[in-house]
Amino acid sequence: MRLVLATSAIALAPASAFAVDYLSAEQAAKLMFPEAERFESHDVSLDAAQMQKLDAAGVRARSARWPVRVAQRGASTLGYVVVDEVVGKFELITYAVGIGLDGAVKQVEVLSYRESHGHEIRLPAWRRQFVGKTAASPLHIGDDIANISGATLSCSHVTDGVKRIVAVVDLARRSGALP
Amino acid sequence: MNRRLHLSTPLRRTALAASLLLAATCSHAQTATEAELARKLDQLAAELASVKAQLQQMQQQRAASPQVTQAAPAAPIAAAAPAPVATSRAEPATVLSSYGEIIYNRPTRHSEMAQADVRRFVLGFQHRFDAKTKLVTELEVEHAVTSSSDPGEVAIEQAYVEHQLAPTWAARAGLFLMPVGLLNENHEPTAFYGVERNFVETAIIPTTWREGGLQIVGSFDNGLTLQTGISTGFDLTKWDASASDGRESPLGSIHQELALAKARDLAVFGALNWRGIPGLQVGGSLFSGGASHGQAGASARVTLWDLHTRWTPGRWDLSALYSRGSISNTAALNAPLVGSATLIPQSFDGWYAQAAYKLWTHEDYVLSPFLRYEQFNTARSFADLGPGLTPGAGATERAVTLGANFQVSPGIVIKADLQNFRENKDANRVNLGLGWSF
Numbered sequence: 001m002r003l004v005l006a007t008s009a010i011a012l013a014p015a016s017a018f019a020v021d022y023l024s025a026e027q028a029a030k031l032m033f034p035e036a037e038r039f040e041s042h043d044v045s046l047d048a049a050q051m052q053k054l055d056a057a058g059v060r061a062r063s064a065r066w067p068v069r070v071a072q073r074g075a076s077t078l079g080y081v082v083v084d085e086v087v088g089k090f091e092l093i094t095y096a097v098g099i100g101l102d103g104a105v106k107q108v109e110v111l112s113y114r115e116s117h118g119h120e121i122r123l124p125a126w127r128r129q130f131v132g133k134t135a136a137s138p139l140h141i142g143d144d145i146a147n148i149s150g151a152t153l154s155c156s157h158v159t160d161g162v163k164r165i166v167a168v169v170d171l172a173r174r175s176g177a178l179p
Numbered sequence: 180m181n182r183r184l185h186l187s188t189p190l191r192r193t194a195l196a197a198s199l200l201l202a203a204t205c206s207h208a209q210t211a212t213e214a215e216l217a218r219k220l221d222q223l224a225a226e227l228a229s230v231k232a233q234l235q236q237m238q239q240q241r242a243a244s245p246q247v248t249q250a251a252p253a254a255p256i257a258a259a260a261p262a263p264v265a266t267s268r269a270e271p272a273t274v275l276s277s278y279g280e281i282i283y284n285r286p287t288r289h290s291e292m293a294q295a296d297v298r299r300f301v302l303g304f305q306h307r308f309d310a311k312t313k314l315v316t317e318l319e320v321e322h323a324v325t326s327s328s329d330p331g332e333v334a335i336e337q338a339y340v341e342h343q344l345a346p347t348w349a350a351r352a353g354l355f356l357m358p359v360g361l362l363n364e365n366h367e368p369t370a371f372y373g374v375e376r377n378f379v380e381t382a383i384i385p386t387t388w389r390e391g392g393l394q395i396v397g398s399f400d401n402g403l404t405l406q407t408g409i410s411t412g413f414d415l416t417k418w419d420a421s422a423s424d425g426r427e428s429p430l431g432s433i434h435q436e437l438a439l440a441k442a443r444d445l446a447v448f449g450a451l452n453w454r455g456i457p458g459l460q461v462g463g464s465l466f467s468g469g470a471s472h473g474q475a476g477a478s479a480r481v482t483l484w485d486l487h488t489r490w491t492p493g494r495w496d497l498s499a500l501y502s503r504g505s506i507s508n509t510a511a512l513n514a515p516l517v518g519s520a521t522l523i524p525q526s527f528d529g530w531y532a533q534a535a536y537k538l539w540t541h542e543d544y545v546l547s548p549f550l551r552y553e554q555f556n557t558a559r560s561f562a563d564l565g566p567g568l569t570p571g572a573g574a575t576e577r578a579v580t581l582g583a584n585f586q587v588s589p590g591i592v593i594k595a596d597l598q599n600f601r602e603n604k605d606a607n608r609v610n611l612g613l614g615w616s617f
Contacts, residue, residue: 021310022346058542090274091274114310116315116349116396117364117365119404120404122400123400123454123455125455125456142493142494142537142540143494146491147457148454148457148458148460149458149459149460149489150364150365150460153589156589
C-alpha cells in the first residue's frame with residue numbers, strides 16, 4: 001500500500017532537463033529501430049477475454065489500453081516499441097521495450113530512474129538479459145533474469161513489466177490489432 | 180513576477196519590433212548626436228537581454244511543467260519544447276513506507292528465557308521536492324512500548340536530503356545509513372535471511388549504523404558505485420567498562436546516532452561496489468574517525484573496514500563478508516580502567532558465508548532455505564598494559580544458522596531458524612519471525 005499525499009506533475013523530459021532522465025521515448029525508439037523511417041502510434045485495447053487470458057498466463061495486465069509505437073520502413077513493419085512505467089521501491093521507473101517481428105525482445109532501455117539505489121539496472125549487462133525473450137520465456141528474477149543486489153524490487157518490477165509488454169504485444173499481433 | 184511574463188510570445192515579439200521601429204524613427208527624426216544614438220542602442224541592447232532572459236525563464240517553466248505545456252499548445256515555445264514521454268503520469272510527491280519485525284526467540288537449553296518482541300516498527304516517508312531533490316526519513320520504535328518503565332526506544336533512523344547534481348553524481352546531507360557491508364543499507368526483514376540479523380553485521384559492524392554528515396554518491400556506467408563523505412563518528416567517552424555492552428558490540432556501545440553527538444572529531448568514509456555483471460556484487464568500505472573529542476584521556480581513532488560479495492546465480496543466493504575494526508591508543512585509554520570487566524579492545528573482526536536456495540515458488544510464494552556460518556571476535560586483541568594487566572583476547576564465537584525464509588508476498592516474509600553456538604552453547608535457540616516492508 002502506498003499512500004499518496006500529494007501529486008506533483010513532473011515532465012519526463014530528455015536528459016538535458018533532468019539529471020535522472022536518460023532518454024526520451026522518441027530517442028529510445030530510434031535507438032532500437034535505427035532503420036525505421038517512421039513510428040506509427042497504435043492504441044491496443046484489450047477486451048475482458050484477452051485480459052483473462054493474460055491473467056491465466058500469470059501476467060497481470062494492469063491496463064486495458066496500451067499505446068504501441070510501430071516501427072515502419074516503407075510499407076513494411078520492422079517491430080514495436082512500448083514505453084511503460086513501474087514503481088521501483090518508492091519511485092517510478094520509465095523504460096521502453098523494443099520487440100521484433102519474431103515476438104522476441106530486441107532491446108530494453110531505461111529512460112528514467114530515480115531510486116537512491118539500484119542504478120545498475122541501467123547497465124547494458126543487466127538489460128541485455130532480456131534480449132531474445134518471448135512470451136514463452138519465464139521472464140522471472142532468479143530464473144532467466146539475474147537480480148541486482150540491493151535493488152530487488154526495481155529488478156522484479158521491471159522484469160514483470162517487460163513480461164507484461166511481451167505478452168500484450170503477442171496477444172495484439174495474434175488478434176490482428178497490430179500490423 | 181514581472182507582469183510582462185504573462186504576455187504571449189507573438190505579442191511580445193510585436194511589442195519588441197514596435198519599440199525597435201519607434202526607437203529607430205525617433206533617432207532618425209532628431210538630429211541626435213552619436214553619443215545619444217549609442218546610449219539608445221545600449222538601452223535597446225539591455226531591453227533585448229532582459230526579454231531574452233524572460234523568454235528563457237518561460238521556456239524552462241514550460242519544460243518543467245507539462246500542465247503549462249498542455250494549457251498553451253499553440254505557443255511556439257511549446258512546439259519547440261521536447262515532447263514528454265507518452266505514458267508519463269503524475270508522480271506522488273510523498274510516499275509512505277514501513278518495515279517491521281515481530282520475533283520469537285526460544286533458547287533450547289533455557290526455555291525460561293524465551294521472549295516475544297516487536298523488535299522494530301519503522302515508519303518512513305520520502306518526499307520529492309522536485310525532479311532532483313528529495314527527503315528520505317525513517318522513524319523507528321524498538322520493543323513496542325517506550326516509557327521510563329518500558330524497554331522501548333524511539334529513534335530517527337534516517338533523515339537526509341538527496342540532490343542529484345548530474346546523471347552520475349548525487350549528494351546526500353543529513354542523517355544517513357553508512358555505506359558499509361551488505362546489510363546496513365538494506366536491513367529490511369525482507370532483504371535478509373534468518374529471523375535475526377547476522378552477528379558479524381551487528382557485533383562488528385553496528386547495523387543499523389547511521390551518522391550525520393555529507394555524502395557524495397557516484398553511479399558509473401561501468402557498474403561501479405562510489406560513496407564517500409565526511410560524517411560524525413563514535414564517542415569513546417561513552418565506553419562503560421563495568422557493562423557487557425562493549426563485549427557484545429564494541430562499536431554498537433559507543434555509537435552516537437546523531438543524538439547530541441559529540442562532533443569535535445569527524446570521520447571520513449568511502450565505499451566502492453561493483454555490480455557490472457548481473458547477479459554479482461563485489462565491494463568494500465572504509466571508515467576512520469577520531470572518537471575522543473578532546474574529552475577522553477587520550478586521543479583515539481576508530482577504523483572499520485569490510486570486504487563483501489554477493490552472487491545470485493539462478494536460484495542460488497550466495498554471500499560472504501569480512502569486517503575488521505580497530506581502536507588506536509587503547510593502552511592509554513584502558514590504563515585507568517584496569518580491573519574493570521570490559522576494557523576497550525584494540526581490534527575486533529568477523530566473517531560469514533551464507534548460501535540460500537529458492538527451493539519452491541508458486542505465484543508470489545517463495546520458500547528459500549538457507550545456511551549461514553559465522554565467526555566473530557569482539558575482542559580479538561588488547562593493547563599491552565604490562566604483564567598481568569593486559570586482558571586476554573576474547574574467544575572467537577562460531578555460529579551456525581539453519582532455517583528458511585517464506586515469502587508470502589514480495590513485502591511479507593515469515594522466517595524460522597535454528598542457531599547453534601560453539602562457545603556460548605546456552606545461547607542456542609530457535610527463532611520465529613514475521614516481517615514486512617513496503
